[in-house]
Amino acid sequence: MRVVYCLTRSDTIGGYHVHVLDLARWMQDRGAEVRVVVGGTGPFCDHLSHAGIAWTSLASLRREIDPVRDVAATWALSRTLRRLRPDLVSLHSSKAGILGRLTRLASPRPVVFTAHGWSFTPGIPQRDARRFRRVERLAAPLASRIITVSEHDRQLALRHRVTQPWRLVTVRNGTRASERPCAAQHDAGDPLIVCVARLEPQKDHPRLLEALSRLRDRPWKLELIGDGPLQEALETRATALGIRDRIKFAGLCQDVEARLARAQLFVLPSHWEGLPISVLEAMSVGLPVLASNVGGTSEAIEHAQTGYLIDPGDTDGWTAKLRQLLEHPGERTRLGTNARERHRQRFTLERMARETAWVYESLTASRRPGHRP
Numbered sequence: 001m002r003v004v005y006c007l008t009r010s011d012t013i014g015g016y017h018v019h020v021l022d023l024a025r026w027m028q029d030r031g032a033e034v035r036v037v038v039g040g041t042g043p044f045c046d047h048l049s050h051a052g053i054a055w056t057s058l059a060s061l062r063r064e065i066d067p068v069r070d071v072a073a074t075w076a077l078s079r080t081l082r083r084l085r086p087d088l089v090s091l092h093s094s095k096a097g098i099l100g101r102l103t104r105l106a107s108p109r110p111v112v113f114t115a116h117g118w119s120f121t122p123g124i125p126q127r128d129a130r131r132f133r134r135v136e137r138l139a140a141p142l143a144s145r146i147i148t149v150s151e152h153d154r155q156l157a158l159r160h161r162v163t164q165p166w167r168l169v170t171v172r173n174g175t176r177a178s179e180r181p182c183a184a185q186h187d188a189g190d191p192l193i194v195c196v197a198r199l200e201p202q203k204d205h206p207r208l209l210e211a212l213s214r215l216r217d218r219p220w221k222l223e224l225i226g227d228g229p230l231q232e233a234l235e236t237r238a239t240a241l242g243i244r245d246r247i248k249f250a251g252l253c254q255d256v257e258a259r260l261a262r263a264q265l266f267v268l269p270s271h272w273e274g275l276p277i278s279v280l281e282a283m284s285v286g287l288p289v290l291a292s293n294v295g296g297t298s299e300a301i302e303h304a305q306t307g308y309l310i311d312p313g314d315t316d317g318w319t320a321k322l323r324q325l326l327e328h329p330g331e332r333t334r335l336g337t338n339a340r341e342r343h344r345q346r347f348t349l350e351r352m353a354r355e356t357a358w359v360y361e362s363l364t365a366s367r368r369p370g371h372r373p
Contacts, residue, residue, distance in 0.1 A: 001364055002033040004086040006077065006100045008063045008093040011042035012227065013252055014198055015277035016092050016116040019149075019173060023090075024053050026353040037080055039063070039073075039096075043252055056080060063095055070099060078103045087364045088112065091143075094119050098135065101142035110363035113139075114147040114171075117274025117295055118156055123312065124272055136162050144363050147356065149173045150275040150296020169359060172299065174352030175280040177344055180261040182286035182336060190219040191264040191326055194287075196256060196278040199228030204269035204292065204312070206237060211318035213241035218326050223248045223263070225256060261285045264332055265325055270294050271312060283343040288335035290321050300347060306339035 005020050020036065021044075028034045035054045038044060039061030048055045058080065060073040081089060081103055088110045091100035097113045104111050119132035140146065140163035147169055148154040154170045157163065183192070193212075197203040205224070212222060224234075224247065231249060238244040253259060260266065266282035266289045273295035280300060282289055289307030291297050301307045308325075310317040325332055 001027075001031075001088065001360065002084070002086045003027055003088050003090060003360065004035050004037055004081060004084055005090045005092065006037045006096045007091075008039045008061055008095045009042075010038045010040045010044040010057070012198060013043055013047065015173075015274075016114075017044050017047075018175070018277050018281075019114075019116065020090075020092050021047055021051060021053070022176065022349050023353055023356060024048075025051050026349065027357065028053060030357075035084060035086075037061075037077065047254075056084075061096065061099070063093070065095075070095075074099045074102050078106050081109075082107060088360050090114065090360075092116065094132075098139050101139045104142045110144045110360075111142065112145050112147060112359060112363070113143045114149065115153055115157075115274070116149055117272065118153055120160065121153070121156060121272045121274075121295060123270075123294055133160055133162065140167065143167065145169055145359055147171050147359060148274075150299050152296040152299065153274055171352060171355045171359065172296070172347065173275045173277055173280060174347045174349045175277060175284055175343075176349045178257055178261070178281075178284040178286075180257065180285055182260075182340075183262050183264055190221050191329075191332075192262060193220055193222045193265045193267055193322075194225065194260055194263040194282075195222070195267045195269075196225045196260070196281070197268060197270070198226045199224070199230040199234060201230070202271055204271055205230065205234050207313075207315055207318060208267060208269045209234065209238055209241055209243065209247075210315055211322055212246075213243050214319045215323055215326065216243065218323065220326055221246050221248070223250055223259065225250045225253050225259060227251050256281065257285060260287060263287060264329075265290065265322075266307075267322075268292065268297075269310075269318070270297075273297055275299060280343060280347045283339040283347065286336040286340035288325060288332050288339060290318070290325070300342075302338070302342065305335070306342050307335055 024034045037056045091097045091113045120129035151170045266287040268291040270292045275296035293309035303309045308321045
């Protein structure tokens, strides 16, 4: 099988980048011919090269909406797909999902769009959400299948009548299982809290900083892994709250698993999510998780069993649960142990990849001569 993956950004490493990288590598290891088409060049391309995955860069494929450039990107993507002649195209990220589906008008082939959280999910401003729903309804018929990374997102699409039920299939995210021993399994003088998230408005970092500023009487350190446009503003806010000396802005890191394994607690404040890869990575190494109860996060985190879910906007809730877990290392151990076991049972890369490969196979098999449904 020849599969082309397409996504927009290469200048950062977000959850859907990890998803594509792991899935492409899994498919390639099992004999598929894989190529990734991506907008621009950057750290993600370096990761692809290191993994031995072929990639093609399209300079016109950008995240920002630009009608002239988007037409050029659609044309460039069409030409690239005609040259590569894939059996199936797998689209990731909203912009690539729209433009990639448009190419099917010129050259029909199986196209799978993976929605890593809808752009009309709760938490997104209503005006924007209405516009994105209209766009998705128009583009949906051009996809052979639409994979949602959580059941929450499949139900959301059904509720808003984005497309027919048969076109939607849930394949929950999965990540590689870690064998690293985790620091959460023992007490620590200054517990290390880690957050892996791009520093942008979707992630509610200011609420986390506010909650931690109320716990200055407790020993703790915070490591923020990820880059983004809000770093300077967050550093300024941390200084104003009197906690800047306890926070490390680590930027993009290639050793995320090792950094997670050194921590005692994982946190992810968000306004909206699909099913966060970072939460699954934290579970894999045995970390207890505090996360906003948005999107499909509750499908991974069992409240009070593998971590705690906090309602969006609840600063008091964040403060209370942070204090509880900072003061009780035994509870951190219990939650982390349960989280690692839940990951191994339900959220492995192997399970996600097998289910995704089944979707691919069901679409490509029907095009083979002599196929009988």
